[in-house]
Amino acid sequence: MSDTVRYHRDGALAVLTIDRAGAMNALDVATKVALRDAVTTAATDPDVRAVLLTGAGQKAFCVGQDLKEHLGLLHHQQETGESALRTVAEHYNPLVRALAGMRKPTVAAVNGIAAGAGASLAFACDFRIVADTAGFNTSFAGVALTTDSGASWTLPRLVGHARATELLMLPRTVRADEALTLGLATRVVPAAELAATAHEFALTLASGPTVAYGAIKESLAYGASHSLDELLDKEEELQTMAGNSEDHRIAVDAFVAKEKPTFVGK
Numbered sequence: 001m002s003d004t005v006r007y008h009r010d011g012a013l014a015v016l017t018i019d020r021a022g023a024m025n026a027l028d029v030a031t032k033v034a035l036r037d038a039v040t041t042a043a044t045d046p047d048v049r050a051v052l053l054t055g056a057g058q059k060a061f062c063v064g065q066d067l068k069e070h071l072g073l074l075h076h077q078q079e080t081g082e083s084a085l086r087t088v089a090e091h092y093n094p095l096v097r098a099l100a101g102m103r104k105p106t107v108a109a110v111n112g113i114a115a116g117a118g119a120s121l122a123f124a125c126d127f128r129i130v131a132d133t134a135g136f137n138t139s140f141a142g143v144a145l146t147t148d149s150g151a152s153w154t155l156p157r158l159v160g161h162a163r164a165t166e167l168l169m170l171p172r173t174v175r176a177d178e179a180l181t182l183g184l185a186t187r188v189v190p191a192a193e194l195a196a197t198a199h200e201f202a203l204t205l206a207s208g209p210t211v212a213y214g215a216i217k218e219s220l221a222y223g224a225s226h227s228l229d230e231l232l233d234k235e236e237e238l239q240t241m242a243g244n245s246e247d248h249r250i251a252v253d254a255f256v257a258k259e260k261p262t263f264v265g266k
Contacts, residue, residue: 002034006056007041012049012265013206014042015199021057026066027117032091039095043102049265050206051102052198053125054109055118058191061108064116064139088148092117096150100124103214105205109198111191113173115139120149123158126217127205128184129198131191135173136184142171157224158183209247210265215239 006017016038018025027035042051055061065087099106099121108114108125116139122128138155140147147155147168156164159182167174179185189197205213215238223231242248246266254261 002030002038004028004031005034005038007038009048010199010203011206012047013052013199013202014045014048014050015052015054015202016042017054017056018062019056021055021059023066024060024063024113025055025057025118026063027091028066029087029091031066032087032095036091036095036098039098039102043098043104048206049104049208049210050202051099051104051106052109052202053099053106053121054195054198055111058112058133060112060118061110061114061134062118062121063113064118064120092120092149096120096124100150100154103217104210105202105208105213105217107198107202107205109194109202110134110136110185111194113137117149120147120151120154123154123184124150127186127201128179129194129201130176130179130185130188131194132176132188133191134179135175136179137173138168138171140171141169207263209242209245209251209263211245211247212242215242 004018004020006019008015008017016035018031018035020026020031039051042048105127106125107127107129108122110122110128110130112131112134114122114134115137119136119138122136138147138151140151151168152164155167159167163182174182174184176185176188180188187197219231219235219238222234226234247261247263250263251261
């Protein structure tokens with residue numbers, strides 16, 4: 001994919017690593033393009049059944065926008081009138097749509113600080129396995145910006161509206177233990193165990209009933225903005241789809257035979 005984004009397959013699991021450890025895995029334009037394309041590839045590859053996203057090194061998962069590069073773009077904007085924030089439409093929006101919207105589970109292995117758009121990327125994943133040395137900081141208001149990368153949609157769904165307002169308007173670093181209490185972290189593990197634990201967790205999802213997982217994600221997203229009656233109709237539609245899947249038949253056969261099912265993701 002790129003020197004700054006590594007893409008690795010372990011069977012049905014795609015592992016994506018932001019590899020700019022020397023820059024705290026900050027997102028310059030080249031990295032945003034590579035990450036957007038890597039996530040899109042994983043989302044559309046029928047042989048990928050789960051995605052694991054992490055950062056290189058031990059200090060940072062991703063600290064969001066590369067502000068050194070951004071400062072140069074702001075100066076360019078002053079000189080030419082060309083917006084320095086086109087990146088939201090060109091990079092962040094399609095990246096988060098692909099990450100949050102893919103019909104397969106996504107896991108963030110948060111190995112260090114996740115800040116700004118980096119925190120947003122972790123929030124957009126279905127699960128966050130967090131090192132006990134890591135933390136989250138929304139950061140946006142600290143540089144006089146509003147949220148992007150979906151944080152104003154994902155964060156209230158994780159911690160509630162009032163807490164999300166606090167964390168966005170008064171940004172601070174939420175350490176791993178508090179992140180677990182608030183609901184930002186799915187699981188907190190010792191830093192030395194993070195890579196192996198997150199990988200095993202994601203592999204388990206990659207061997208699960210992928211069609212059902214995708215339907216669950218769609219149902220949850222739909223239910224967040226529709227009435228109960230509308231949701232019941234959507235659940236009927238999605239249950240019919242899941243019920244017609246090969247994995248459902250495999251699961252029922254295995255249940256009757258008192259065996260463990262081996263799902264195929266279809």
